[in-house]
Amino acid sequence: MPKSYHIAVIGGDGTGPEVVREGLKVLKAAAAKHTFKLSFTEFDFGGARYLRTGEVLPDSAADELRQFNAIFLGAIGHPDVKPGILEKGILLRLRFELDQYINLRPVKLFPGVETPLRNKGPADIDYVVVRENTGDLYTGVGGFSMKGTPHEVAIQTSVYNRFQVDRCLRYAFELARRRNQKKTLALCGKTNVLTYVYDLWERAFHAIGAADFADVKREYYHVDATCMWMVKNPEWFDVIVTGNMFGDIITDLGAITQGGMGIAAGGNINPEGVSMFEPIGGSAPKYTGQNVINPLAAVCAGGMMLDTLGETQAAAAIERAVMDVTANKLKSLAAGKMGYSTTQVGDLVAERV
Numbered sequence: 001m002p003k004s005y006h007i008a009v010i011g012g013d014g015t016g017p018e019v020v021r022e023g024l025k026v027l028k029a030a031a032a033k034h035t036f037k038l039s040f041t042e043f044d045f046g047g048a049r050y051l052r053t054g055e056v057l058p059d060s061a062a063d064e065l066r067q068f069n070a071i072f073l074g075a076i077g078h079p080d081v082k083p084g085i086l087e088k089g090i091l092l093r094l095r096f097e098l099d100q101y102i103n104l105r106p107v108k109l110f111p112g113v114e115t116p117l118r119n120k121g122p123a124d125i126d127y128v129v130v131r132e133n134t135g136d137l138y139t140g141v142g143g144f145s146m147k148g149t150p151h152e153v154a155i156q157t158s159v160y161n162r163f164q165v166d167r168c169l170r171y172a173f174e175l176a177r178r179r180n181q182k183k184t185l186a187l188c189g190k191t192n193v194l195t196y197v198y199d200l201w202e203r204a205f206h207a208i209g210a211a212d213f214a215d216v217k218r219e220y221y222h223v224d225a226t227c228m229w230m231v232k233n234p235e236w237f238d239v240i241v242t243g244n245m246f247g248d249i250i251t252d253l254g255a256i257t258q259g260g261m262g263i264a265a266g267g268n269i270n271p272e273g274v275s276m277f278e279p280i281g282g283s284a285p286k287y288t289g290q291n292v293i294n295p296l297a298a299v300c301a302g303g304m305m306l307d308t309l310g311e312t313q314a315a316a317a318i319e320r321a322v323m324d325v326t327a328n329k330l331k332s333l334a335a336g337k338m339g340y341s342t343t344q345v346g347d348l349v350a351e352r353v
């Protein structure tokens with residue numbers, strides 16, 4: 001009996017549905033070739049639904065989504081909705097409620113892709129950022145006092161407990177071991193200023209590393225220096241692990257070094273539960289409906305989804321197909337400059353898997 005996976009699909013806002021369509025096209029081609037089954041169930045969460053119904057996300061959503069093997073997401077963010085409402089109410093809420101405690105973001109330069117880093121090529125830019133995905137400044141702990149007065153106070157607190165830190169570090173150590181490249185895990189922190197939160201991270205990092213991952217080399221970088229070396233010497237990195245806020249920031253920097261939002265994919269992973277895969281760029285409202293947006297980030301997110309589900313050969317086939325397309329077909333990764341439409345790029349990848 002071929003294996004069968006039930007996938008929840010959230011196209012979302014802006015160009016989300018367009019890139020998801022191409023992602024699904026490639027996933028279907030991979031399934032046909034590698035003899036497993038995929039079934040898709042669409043959910044209409046996003047800005048349009050919110051504007052129509054006033055409801056951001058039904059309370060039943062997380063429980064419904066838990067019934068699936070994985071979630072495939074396009075983009076969340078609508079020009080007619082105040083920033084924060086949909087992002088917090090859909091994306092962050094699902095990450096938290098489904099306890100997707102790892103945000104896995106590979107930074108890999110594919111052949112033929114232009115990087116803004118001078119004299120760097122695919123051999124230099126190939127590492128993975130493990131961004132903790134449930135804590136830090138993202139927990140919503142904080143508040144205002146004396147709001148609206150000249151003495152107004154605003155507080156937003158970075159929150160971590162040892163359990164969150166430990167499980168994230170263990171995942172990152174295991175990934176560094178499994179990648180079997182430089183077998184190096186770099187902790188990105190700010191121990192010189194954030195002397196509580198990153199002190200906890202650093203102690204846990206060395207304790208776990210020494211006890212259970214003696215074969216993995218440990219390095220430490222402050223976040224500001226991490227940014228510098230990601231530009232100057234990206235070839236130093238193998239796996240980087242960091243908290244939620246620094247992870248958010250450094251992965252946009254990483255994304256631009258690999259060719260930008262057209263290609264950068266990520267996975268919100270609960271290793272014991274349901275994971276959600278997405279292109280890490282936004283909904284790009286100005287390109288909506290024009291068939292010009294680059295779908296490769298969504299295609300790569302689909303590949304990561306298959307890898308996490310255990311279909312590693314199909315995932316590798318998707319990556320090879322994307323590399324062939326970036327190396328030999330696309331003029332640029334930028335929207336409207338690819339030399340092909342969104343649907344044509346999806347076709348090019350699909351016929352190569």
Ligand code: IPM
Nearest residue numbers: 076087088091092248251280
């Ligand atoms: C990301 C995004 C989100 C984040 C926003 C949209 C809430 O920037 O996935 O990196 O900050 O995590």
Ligand code: MN
Nearest residue numbers: 248249252280
């Ligand atoms: Mn971000």
